[in-house]
Amino acid sequence: MADPKIKIENLYKIFGSNPKKHLPKVQQGMTKDELLEKHNHVLGVDDVSLDIMPRQIQVVMGLSGSGKSTLIRHINRLIEPTGGSLSIDGEDVLAMNEDQLRDLRRHKMSMVFQKFALLPHRTVRENVGYGLEVQGVEEGERDRRSAHWIDRVGLSGYEDKFPGQLSGGMQQRVGLARGLATDADILLMDEAFSALDPLIRFDMQSILLELQEELHKTIVFITHDLDEALRLGDNIAILRDGAMVQKGDAQEIVLNPADDYIRDFIKDINRGRVIQLRAITEPLPQGMTANGAPQLAGNTVLEDALAPLSEAPDQTIMVTDSAGQVTGSVSLTRAIQALHT
Amino acid sequence: MWEFLTEFPSLGRRDLADFKNTIDSAFRNFSREYGEALEAFFSPLLKFLVWFEKLLLATPWPLIIAIVGLLAWLGARSWKVTAGTVVAFLVIGFLGMWEDTMATLAIISVATLLCILIGIPIGILMARSDRTQAAITPVLDVMQTIPSFVYLIPVVMLLGIGKVPGLLAVLIYAIPPIVRLTNLGIRLVDKDVLEAADAFGASPRQKLFGVQVPLALPNIFAGVNQTIMMALSMVVIASMIGVKGLGVPVLRAISNQYLALGLMNGLAIVALAIIFDRISQSYGKRLQAHRGQGHG
Numbered sequence: 284m285a286d287p288k289i290k291i292e293n294l295y296k297i298f299g300s301n302p303k304k305h306l307p308k309v310q311q312g313m314t315k316d317e318l319l320e321k322h323n324h325v326l327g328v329d330d331v332s333l334d335i336m337p338r339q340i341q342v343v344m345g346l347s348g349s350g351k352s353t354l355i356r357h358i359n360r361l362i363e364p365t366g367g368s369l370s371i372d373g374e375d376v377l378a379m380n381e382d383q384l385r386d387l388r389r390h391k392m393s394m395v396f397q398k399f400a401l402l403p404h405r406t407v408r409e410n411v412g413y414g415l416e417v418q419g420v421e422e423g424e425r426d427r428r429s430a431h432w433i434d435r436v437g438l439s440g441y442e443d444k445f446p447g448q449l450s451g452g453m454q455q456r457v458g459l460a461r462g463l464a465t466d467a468d469i470l471l472m473d474e475a476f477s478a479l480d481p482l483i484r485f486d487m488q489s490i491l492l493e494l495q496e497e498l499h500k501t502i503v504f505i506t507h508d509l510d511e512a513l514r515l516g517d518n519i520a521i522l523r524d525g526a527m528v529q530k531g532d533a534q535e536i537v538l539n540p541a542d543d544y545i546r547d548f549i550k551d552i553n554r555g556r557v558i559q560l561r562a563i564t565e566p567l568p569q570g571m572t573a574n575g576a577p578q579l580a581g582n583t584v585l586e587d588a589l590a591p592l593s594e595a596p597d598q599t600i601m602v603t604d605s606a607g608q609v610t611g612s613v614s615l616t617r618a619i620q621a622l623h624t
Numbered sequence: 625m626w627e628f629l630t631e632f633p634s635l636g637r638r639d640l641a642d643f644k645n646t647i648d649s650a651f652r653n654f655s656r657e658y659g660e661a662l663e664a665f666f667s668p669l670l671k672f673l674v675w676f677e678k679l680l681l682a683t684p685w686p687l688i689i690a691i692v693g694l695l696a697w698l699g700a701r702s703w704k705v706t707a708g709t710v711v712a713f714l715v716i717g718f719l720g721m722w723e724d725t726m727a728t729l730a731i732i733s734v735a736t737l738l739c740i741l742i743g744i745p746i747g748i749l750m751a752r753s754d755r756t757q758a759a760i761t762p763v764l765d766v767m768q769t770i771p772s773f774v775y776l777i778p779v780v781m782l783l784g785i786g787k788v789p790g791l792l793a794v795l796i797y798a799i800p801p802i803v804r805l806t807n808l809g810i811r812l813v814d815k816d817v818l819e820a821a822d823a824f825g826a827s828p829r830q831k832l833f834g835v836q837v838p839l840a841l842p843n844i845f846a847g848v849n850q851t852i853m854m855a856l857s858m859v860v861i862a863s864m865i866g867v868k869g870l871g872v873p874v875l876r877a878i879s880n881q882y883l884a885l886g887l888m889n890g891l892a893i894v895a896l897a898i899i900f901d902r903i904s905q906s907y908g909k910r911l912q913a914h915r916g917q918g919h920g
């Protein structure tokens with residue numbers, strides 16, 4: 284397996300007047316509530332370890348106040364950790380001095396914000412080119428590259444408008460284009476679509492997925508919306524009170540929720556549209572062969588598999604991987620169980 | 625016993641006189657020692673002021689009116705304001721106040737320019753550190769509340785009577801608003817936007833000139849507007865220590881009870897104030913026009 288692009292290990296963040304002093308207590312298990320009550324310090328991130336793989340969308344989820352924004356701001360060190368380590372491409376980010384850190388932010392990562400955070404006194408073109416301007420790219424080159432990304436997010440013709448003249452959805456397209464324009468490997472997105480109406484939000488997700496298909500960036504995407512997480516995330520990590528409760532791909536989380544907090548999260552989703560056959564495939568019984576039995580691809584969701592399942596002989600279907608090889612079978616009974624637990 | 629309560633136990637008359645004398649003579653010594661050096665220090669300023677005043681007076685009046693009208697148009701983009709400005713200047717000239725008005729215009733422009741050059745950097749420094757802000761704020765408070773006549777005394781003792789002390793008096797009175805509003809404007813800059821600049825790796829310098837100052841500009845401009853107004857309100861007091869301009873006839877009118885003379889020159893000052901105010905305010909508004917973050 285490839286090396287992680289971003290490696291977070293035992294990260295802690297305590298907010299307050301003397302965080303270091305209280306770190307040992309937290310490391311020995313003091314909870315967020317206790318820390319607040321006894322010492323008036325806020326536990327933002329509590330012993331989080333996470334490997335984020337290159338070219339994947341890593342979603343971080345959790346309720347309001349669970350530490351999502353705090354965690355993502357450690358990755359570009361907008362926030363200094365109280366304890367733990369963080370490396371990007373194997374480089375220790377916490378050891379970097381100001382200049383190195385600025386370089387990292389200029390070239391290796393960019394960020395998209397919940398409230399857009401565009402420069403209101405600059406046009407769309409100038410906003411999209413901001414990262415390049417900070418890098419010192421000269422104007423002609425900057426405008427050329429901005430134009431490309433403005434086009435990619437579907438804002439051609441709006442180059443000379445100011446952010447205040449655009450709708451929320453359009454403003455966030457500018458935010459996205461600004462994030463993409465520097466060609467950074469890593470894109471940090473903190474609830475980037477949360478401020479948008481559901482329909483526009485869905486559009487933005489589609490744009491992001493479409494771009495990702497060709498760009499293959501490493502994206503850290505924060506959301507508190509499970510549908511969004513399931514739609515975008517190759518991997519999902521769930522935070523509560525600053526601590527990591529569960530991490531894994533969507534299938535694992537939906538089929539094996541670690542605790543009630545997560546069960547609560549997933550209780551309203553349409554399992555038939557999320558769970559894929561590959562996640563509930565059972566190995567073929569000894570001696571049995573796939574010959575003749577109907578086959579379905581592993582990434583078929585249950586909703587689409589039910590009709591073929593009920594028509595299949597023995598109500599059992601062979602499941603194939605992306606190469607077309609049979610990996611096992613799924614029975615109708617098993618599929619129905621998966622829908623209901 | 626009763627006496628103690630009704631009579632404040634003050635320093636004896638003699639001690640008090642000594643106390644004041646000590647301060648006075650110390651300052652007098654200081655001014656004897658450094659007065660000339662200070663004068664030399666300010667002489668480029670004096671030269672500039674004199675040059676500018678002469679320039680205004682030497683320029684043919686139609687040209688001045690054309691320039692003022694053009695500036696009004698560029699600033700306000702309104703025919704009303706532009707026409708009002710031109711008419712006001714015509715009337716002022718017709719009523720024989722042209723020269724005094726030019727002198728006042730000269731000192732106001734130079735004072736405003738200096739306030740901007742000194743005030744904005746101080747405001748920026750204040751915005752960068754809470755400690756600087758805590759140190760400078762009381763100084764500004766004193767500058768704005770102390771009666772002008774009180775600081776005229778040391779200024780005159782040091783520099784005598786003339787244009788430069790007058791200019792200093794105007795500066796002391798008029799600089800606080802621009803400092804305050806620069807500081808405020810920068811502090812009010814949206815934290816999210818600043819964070820975005822940080823996230824893209826902007827250096828402190830890039831943040832200051834690319835984000836903070838431009839976003840604070842409407843506030844800074846409100847400060848410039850107030851500074852101009854306050855400078856204008858000092859015209860009469862400044863003329864007491866030898867600054868030429870519309871204040872001089874006003875002073876003469878006060879001591880001789882010339883009602884019409886006082887009114888005319890007073891109204892000319894008001895006219896200048898209104899013109900400057902309208903132009904700079906609508907310019908400030910235009911600066912802000914497309915800035916509203918719009919809907920979320």
Ligand SMILES: Nc1ncnc2c1ncn2[C@@H]1O[C@H](COP(=O)(O)OP(=O)(O)OP(=O)(O)O)[C@@H](O)[C@H]1O
Nearest residue numbers: 298325326327346347348349350351352353354507
């Ligand atoms: N600068 C700060 N000072 C003190 N406490 C802070 C600070 N920033 C965040 N916190 C606290 O840290 C915890 C995590 O906050 P964070 O903003 O990371 O949550 P979040 O998951 O992003 O929430 P939301 O969904 O509302 O954005 C909260 O309890 C918050 O009050």
Ligand SMILES: [Mg+2]
Nearest residue numbers: 351352353474
């Ligand atoms: Mg947040």
